[in-house]
Amino acid sequence: MRVVYMGTPDFAVKPLQALLADGQEVVGVFTRQDKPVGRKAVLTAPPVKVCAQENGLTVFQPATLKNGAGLALLEPLKPDLVVVAAYGRILPPEVLQCPKYGCINLHGSLLPKYRGAAPIQRAVMNGEAVTGITVMQMNEGLDTGDMLLKKEVAVGCDETAGELFDRLTEVAAALIPETMRAIEAGTFRPEKQNEEESTYAAMLTKADSRLDWQKSAFEVHNYIRGLDPWPTATTMLDGKTLKLFRSSLQGDAFGAPGAARITENGLEVSCADGAVLVREVQAEGKRRMSAADFFRGHPLTDGTVLV
Helix, strand or coil: CEEEEEECCHHHHHHHHHHHHCCCEEEEEECCCCEEECCCCEEECCHHHHHHHHCCCCEECCCCCCCCHHHHHHHHHCCCEEEEECCCCCCCHHHHCCCCCCEEEEECCCCCCCEECCHHHHHHHCCCCEEEEEEEECCCCCCCCCEEEEEEEECCCCCCHHHHHHHHHHHHHHCHHHHHHHHHHCCCCCECCCHHHCCEECCCCHHHCECCCCCCHHHHHHHHHHCCCCCCEEEEECCEEEEEEEEEECCCCCCCCCEEEEECCEEEEECCCCEEEEEEEEECCCCCEEHHHHHHHCCCCCCCECC
């Protein structure tokens, strides 16, 4: 089958590799444009572009798919199917209608929950015990198309969004052969989404980083792991930003929300109804390290309250 693949981040790499391993003819790869990364703003290619080039595939990086720009690139490729995974752009109607079998999306949630840009992070932030991958026939709505396949995945109680990303990309890749066989054979029975059950997973920004210690310990813990590795949960200590990683629930509160103390296991902080233990931190201008090691060199004053 002639396939055009659209994806950008690490999450989208293994499904592309799975298409190639399945013997599909990938006639083109669409991805986002290279962007500056790090303090030195080094222009860096998206992970999917790197993978595509390593496999000798033709790469397209259009600034937009609108106003016929996407169709002009897609039509000459004569795709039977477009497979999308975390591409990061809206596909206009003419692109959706171009391939023989339309466009399918490998979405990182159990639709209709967590439609939108950050389904994996938001599921962790909300303390979901189960999430998964949905293979969806795309339409003009935002993740509203008919569902073709679903695979549930349990979420660990201390698992980070980054760790869940890694597991879900494996699941998405594993669904590729079954998906392709069913499309070729016409054996799918599309399932409509229940609009009453839909939720939206808004894109994360750095503005989401700041923790609110007035929330429950469960909520704080889920925010810390849901924002790892980006944009990263933060609090203020002595007027400076402190990034927090690797948390777990830690019993009863021992002070007002934000009250902090150091133990042999790390940094304990009181919340509204309990406490969390933070095992790793990163101070401004410093590397990420164990909280125990950091506070050995930066003693925490008794009665310190994080804000």
